[in-house]
Amino acid sequence: MSTYYLLILIGVVAFLYASVGHGGASGYLALMILFGISPALMKPSALLLNIFVSSISFYMYYRQGYFKWLTILPFILLSIPLSFLGARIHIDEHIYKLILGICLLIATLRLLGVFGKVNLTDIRDVPFIPAMLIGGVLGFVSGMIGIGGGILLSPIILLMRWANLKQAAAVSAAFILVNSISGIIGASTSGQVFSPDILKWVAAGIIGGSIGAFYGSSRFNFSVLRYILSGVLIFASYKLLNI
Numbered sequence: 001m002s003t004y005y006l007l008i009l010i011g012v013v014a015f016l017y018a019s020v021g022h023g024g025a026s027g028y029l030a031l032m033i034l035f036g037i038s039p040a041l042m043k044p045s046a047l048l049l050n051i052f053v054s055s056i057s058f059y060m061y062y063r064q065g066y067f068k069w070l071t072i073l074p075f076i077l078l079s080i081p082l083s084f085l086g087a088r089i090h091i092d093e094h095i096y097k098l099i100l101g102i103c104l105l106i107a108t109l110r111l112l113g114v115f116g117k118v119n120l121t122d123i124r125d126v127p128f129i130p131a132m133l134i135g136g137v138l139g140f141v142s143g144m145i146g147i148g149g150g151i152l153l154s155p156i157i158l159l160m161r162w163a164n165l166k167q168a169a170a171v172s173a174a175f176i177l178v179n180s181i182s183g184i185i186g187a188s189t190s191g192q193v194f195s196p197d198i199l200k201w202v203a204a205g206i207i208g209g210s211i212g213a214f215y216g217s218s219r220f221n222f223s224v225l226r227y228i229l230s231g232v233l234i235f236a237s238y239k240l241l242n243i
Helices: 001-017 023-032 039-063 069-087 093-109 128-145 152-161 165-190 200-218 225-241
Strands: none
Touching: 001 023, 001 039, 001 200, 023 039, 023 093, 039 093, 039 165, 039 200, 069 128, 069 152, 069 165, 069 225, 093 128, 093 152, 093 225, 128 165, 152 165
């Protein structure tokens, strides 16, 4: 029965994350922790789920006209190669869980809307060099722990007023997609493998992500479900940070 519960929860996570332009890797990793999945399988499995869900999310937000090439370009110049390098690194399990726990807390704040909305009149131009350096750091960290980095990038974009909420979601989805592709190549070439159930997980992610991205890019508010997911992320981060 735990297999079916995990599939349902993966679909729910994909649904909620895709609604805000994310692939959901931090949520999938949290579920893998709670369901006792081997850490050796977590990174490549989460990245593959990210690729499918973020692709759907990006398409939906792009179709609505929220994606801006000039916003994403400086962030991905260094993030793509550094995500590849980060994914090849086999880090100590304790350090891995510590970094992941911190990322889950950031994911929780993002889902709860702590970073707020930005009006179109408040948007500033993205400074090229700082954005390139930020993208590089986030790409390396995201590759190292198996996330796309959008959960870390979108708060920065919103706090710096480089995009409004919908534009930040579109940029984050694209950032997650390219970094996850780069990261999974890096992980695969260093001998890391997927969970045996990965195809089932991907199917659940595609279904949930498609629905979430459609409604998130257009009209819907998932307040109650986001609070529930935030509770799961907080619990998972607590387990990670208290090892």
